[in-house]
Amino acid sequence: xxxxxxxxxxxxxxxxxxxxxxxxxxxxxxxxxxxxxxxxxxxxxxxxxxxxxxxxxxxxxxxxxxxxxxxxxxxxxxxxxxxxxxxxxxxxxxxxxxxxxxxxxxxxxxxxxxxxxxxxxxxxxxxxxxxxxxxxxxxxxxxxxxxxxxxxxxxxxxxxxxxxxxxxxxxxxxxxxxxxxxxxxxxxxxxxxxxxxxxxxxxxxxxxxxxxxxxxxxxxxxxxxxxxxxxxxxxxxxxxxxxxxxxxxxxxxxxxxxxxxxxxxxxxxxxxxxxxxxxxxxxxxxxxxxxxxxxxxxxxxxxxxxxxxxxxxxxxxxxxxxxxxxxxxxxxxxxxxxxxxxxxxxxxxxxxxxxxxxxxxxxxxxxxxxxxxxxxxxxxxxxxxxxxxxxxxxxxxxxxxxxxxxxxxxxxxxxxxxxxxxxxxxxxxxxxxxxxxxxxxxxxxxxxxxxxxxxx
Amino acid sequence: xxxxxxxxxxxxxxxxxxxxxxxxxxxxxxxxxxxxxxxxxxxxxxxxxxxxxxxxxxxxxxxxxxxxxxxxxxxxxxxxxxxxxxxxxxxx
Numbered sequence: 001x002x003x004x005x006x007x008x009x010x011x012x013x014x015x016x017x018x019x020x021x022x023x024x025x026x027x028x029x030x031x032x033x034x035x036x037x038x039x040x041x042x043x044x045x046x047x048x049x050x051x052x053x054x055x056x057x058x059x060x061x062x063x064x065x066x067x068x069x070x071x072x073x074x075x076x077x078x079x080x081x082x083x084x085x086x087x088x089x090x091x092x093x094x095x096x097x098x099x100x101x102x103x104x105x106x107x108x109x110x111x112x113x114x115x116x117x118x119x120x121x122x123x124x125x126x127x128x129x130x131x132x133x134x135x136x137x138x139x140x141x142x143x144x145x146x147x148x149x150x151x152x153x154x155x156x157x158x159x160x161x162x163x164x165x166x167x168x169x170x171x172x173x174x175x176x177x178x179x180x181x182x183x184x185x186x187x188x189x190x191x192x193x194x195x196x197x198x199x200x201x202x203x204x205x206x207x208x209x210x211x212x213x214x215x216x217x218x219x220x221x222x223x224x225x226x227x228x229x230x231x232x233x234x235x236x237x238x239x240x241x242x243x244x245x246x247x248x249x250x251x252x253x254x255x256x257x258x259x260x261x262x263x264x265x266x267x268x269x270x271x272x273x274x275x276x277x278x279x280x281x282x283x284x285x286x287x288x289x290x291x292x293x294x295x296x297x298x299x300x301x302x303x304x305x306x307x308x309x310x311x312x313x314x315x316x317x318x319x320x321x322x323x324x325x326x327x328x329x330x331x332x333x334x335x336x337x338x339x340x341x342x343x344x345x346x347x348x349x350x351x352x353x354x355x356x357x358x359x360x361x362x363x364x365x366x367x368x369x370x371x372x373x374x375x376x377x378x379x380x381x382x383x384x385x386x387x388x389x390x391x392x393x394x395x396x397x398x399x400x401x402x403x404x405x406x407x408x409x410x411x412x413x414x415x416x417x418x419x420x421x422x423x424x425x426x427x428x429x430x431x432x433x434x435x436x437x438x439x440x441x442x443x444x445x446x447x448x449x450x451x452x453x454x455x456x
Numbered sequence: 457x458x459x460x461x462x463x464x465x466x467x468x469x470x471x472x473x474x475x476x477x478x479x480x481x482x483x484x485x486x487x488x489x490x491x492x493x494x495x496x497x498x499x500x501x502x503x504x505x506x507x508x509x510x511x512x513x514x515x516x517x518x519x520x521x522x523x524x525x526x527x528x529x530x531x532x533x534x535x536x537x538x539x540x541x542x543x544x545x546x547x548x
Contacts, residue, residue, distance in 0.1 A: 001491045001506055002542050004504055005497065006542065006546045007465050008497055010541065010546075011465060011535050011537075067537070068537060257541065
């Protein structure tokens with residue numbers, strides 16, 4: 001029998017602190033849809049996604065009824081589409097890419113899937129013809145679809161950093177913002193430039209179904225900032241050693257919910273359950289903020305000196321508790337610090353507590369990256385590429401995943417408030433360094449793999 | 457039939473008829489009470505029942521609805537959750 005304290009704790013987490021499954025992401029292999037005939041490939045892709053999503057929807061419905069736990073988003077991640085463009089590399093791969101993006105969008109809409117990831121290319125060592133066509137088609141693909149997400153991996157610990165790709169992504173990001181300028185460049189919110197991109201990430205826009213994955217996989221992302229915040233708030237007066245232990249214990253419980261539901265849904269769908277992403281994922285809703293957890297630890301504002309240390313404690317405790325709770329840890333598994341999606345982060349930027357440079361330092365100790373950052377629309381391509389390179393350098397040397405999701409908001413100036421809508425939230429435009437990165441970035445080439453890669 | 461166990465928690469100000477009202481709904485639907493405990497947490501009466509719904513005449517969803525209706529009548533809150541959730545969260 002369970003103690004009243006245990007039962008009440010679970011009740012409070014689920015009903016008062018919004019503990020829920022943030023996303024259940026089904027990974028779908030599309031390689032068996034490959035065909036030189038584009039219309040055949042399109043119809044195979046559409047059917048495979050819609051059929052799999054139908055099973056997902058049915059299973060989610062059943063599990064929701066059984067457990068009463070909210071499952072906020074259902075998503076699909078597919079094989080990187082750049083690979084599917086290879087048969088068209090000598091011809092119209094760019095157009096083929098756009099047609100495939102439209103099919104993904106249509107299949108997601110039909111299936112009630114909010115985002116579909118995998119309009120992706122892995123170019124950390126260079127571009128194939130398919131990769132190049134895909135990357136060049138990203139601005140148009142993202143501005144003409146609603147649900148398609150794109151992720152491009154430009155660096156890895158094993159191969160180093162592809163500077164040409166970082167520069168290309170700088171251009172792609174600027175162009176995407178321009179094509180979606182009516183909505184503050186929101187197309188860029190569906191695009192992330194990654195280093196060490198995980199193949200089983202359930203979170204968007206970074207999710208894609210990696211080549212090492214099985215036919216179908218189920219990955220779960222949980223949501224727990226409000227639960228962790230409540231625990232931290234309740235435990236004033238204890239030292240950081242005890243606090244770390246408390247966060248660890250709570251993270252265990254939070255992750256177990258993801259493990260249980262993920263396993264049951266995979267069983268119902270008769271597919272392999274892959275991983276739980278342990279990440280604390282904030283939302284713009286009051287209380288669901290990672291910044292507020294750091295503030296509850298005792299910092300006046302997120303961004304104050306000590307913030308990186310507090311975030312390190314938090315991320316590490318979440319990882320330790322979470323690892324014990326699930327058989328397979330996957331995705332990014334840390335703490336997300338997306339600015340616009342976290343009301344506490346936005347407040348910290350507003351009052352001048354949090355700068356781009358501090359955020360960059362914070363990404364060294366959490367598993368996401370520079371996320372949902374709005375910068376002025378006239379930020380040079382080379383500066384954006386420089387931001388990407390800095391983030392990639394941190395990830396490559398620390399052998400961790402991380403990405404850059406940055407929105408150069410057209411016409412916006414530093415200090416302007418811009419809204420992206422829904423779960424994407426809104427934020428204050430941040431300042432970028434005004435000195436030029438141009439000559440460095442324009443050298444191009446590849447930054448070799450760090451000495452960290454020669455292990456074993 | 458598989459053993460389907462559910463945790464029923466009742467929260468509210470202490471008063472006459474809480475146990476009677478909730479157990480009546482369970483009995484009427486052939487839901488067996490396996491264990492029962494009650495205590496006070498932060499001035500609130502908390503009753504926890506572990507029940508077996510494998511012989512239940514109604515689905516878990518319908519049972520939840522009936523218990524909720526009864527809880528409103530008595531003036532307490534009720535939460536009905538599958539036992540797996542507690543086993544996963546609180547037992548290593």
